[in-house]
Amino acid sequence: MEETIPATEAAHIPRQRGASLLEAAVRCAEERHWDVLPGTWLEAVGGAQRCSCGDPACAAPGAHPAHADWPARATGSATVARRLWQQRPGASVLLPTGRAFDAIEVPETAGFLALARLERRGATPGPVTLAPDRRMRFFVLTGAGAKVPELLRGLGWPPPALDLTVLGEGAYVVAPPTRFGSWGAVQWVRRPTAANRWLPDAAELIPALAYACGRDR
Numbered sequence: 001m002e003e004t005i006p007a008t009e010a011a012h013i014p015r016q017r018g019a020s021l022l023e024a025a026v027r028c029a030e031e032r033h034w035d036v037l038p039g040t041w042l043e044a045v046g047g048a049q050r051c052s053c054g055d056p057a058c059a060a061p062g063a064h065p066a067h068a069d070w071p072a073r074a075t076g077s078a079t080v081a082r083r084l085w086q087q088r089p090g091a092s093v094l095l096p097t098g099r100a101f102d103a104i105e106v107p108e109t110a111g112f113l114a115l116a117r118l119e120r121r122g123a124t125p126g127p128v129t130l131a132p133d134r135r136m137r138f139f140v141l142t143g144a145g146a147k148v149p150e151l152l153r154g155l156g157w158p159p160p161a162l163d164l165t166v167l168g169e170g171a172y173v174v175a176p177p178t179r180f181g182s183w184g185a186v187q188w189v190r191r192p193t194a195a196n197r198w199l200p201d202a203a204e205l206i207p208a209l210a211y212a213c214g215r216d217r
Contacts, residue, residue, distance in 0.1 A: 001027070009018040016164070019084055020177075022086065022089060023179065024175060024176060025038070025085050025093045025175075026081050026082050026083075026085070027100070028093070028192075029075065029077060029078040029081045029199050030078035030163055031044065031167075031192070032097075032197075033076060033100060034076070034095050034100045034101070034193055035074040035076045035096050036074060036075060036094070037065065037073055037074040037075075037093075037172065038060050038066070038085060038088055038091035038092070038095070039062075039063060039064055039070075039091055039092035039174075040053050040058075040065070040066045040092055040177070041054045041062050041088060041090035041091045041092060042124070049061065051181070051182055053066065054107060058181075059123050060174075060180055060181075061180060062092055062180065062181060062195055063092045063131075063180045063181075063182035065172070069211075070094075071096060071170065074094075074096045074170065078210070079084070080111065083123070083152070089161070090176040093174070094172045094173070094175065094178075095172060095173045095174075095175050096171075097167040097169070097173060098130075098142060098170065098171065099169075101124055101126070101146040102139065102141065102142050102143065103137040103138060103139055103165065103166070103167040103171075103173050104137070104138045104140055104144060104148070104166055104167075104202065104206075105135050105138075105165045106131060106135070106136055106138070106163065106164050106165075106209055106212065106216075106217055107135060107136070107167075108134040108136055108162070109216050110136075110209065110212035110213045110216040111136030111189070111209075111210075111212070112136075112189075112207040113212035114205070114209045115160070117208040117211065119160040121208075123204060123205075123208075124196055125190055125196065125200060125205065126190070126191055126206055127139045127191060127192045127196060128190040128197040129174070129175065129176060129186055129187065129188060130186070130187070130189045131180065131186045132180040132183035132185070132186070133180065136189060137167065137173050138166065138209070139206060140201060140202045141199050141201050141202070142168070143201035144166045145166040145169075145203075147201075148164075148202055148206060150170050151191055151203055152210055153211075155207060156162075156205070157210050161211060161217075163216070164209060165214055176188050
């Protein structure tokens with residue numbers, strides 16, 4: 001069953017109900033061949049939800065790596081992923097970038113504007129997430145970090161001028177339906193489907209994303 005939830009005046013996000021963290025992790029590994037990593041989780045402490053890391057001021061409660069050596073703990077095996085989340089059903093689902101994909105992160109308002117421009121052109125974006133921090137992450141082919149600065153300069157934008165970040169090796173994306181404390185859950189704006197199995201190159205998205213971020217300044 002799906003329902004729509006308001007995100008901006010211009011867009012609504014279809015939200016799947018009932019998908020567990022375990023199911024989401026296994027699906028990412030099995031269907032998309034993405035490495036997955038169980039992160040921190042939420043614990044009830046004094047009637048409130050706190051991050052398992054123990055920091056009462058955690059900036060991403062229940063939605064960040066639990067160990068410093070987290071890159072080595074990620075797995076691409078659906079069998080291993082199932083076992084890991086069976087051991088810790090509430091663990092967040094983290095997807096390391098720089099392996100099967102990179103991600104381009106922009107503000108929510110810029111992301112929706114860019115999606116509208118891309119889809120008017122008939123482009124097929126890859127998967128896109130929206131987190132409670134009001135940031136959207138567009139999945140693209142790896143190697144985006146080396147390309148994006150030059151692409152932006154070619155469009156007349158010094159890279160530091162835009163609120164646009166590339167997540168590559170050593171970073172990660174928090175996958176749906178992971179929750180950020182009491183702020184809400186990460187959601188798919190564009191789900192992984194057969195239609196977007198082949199990820200776009202950063203060069204295909206940057207003109208629309210740069211325009212949108214420029215408008216959003």
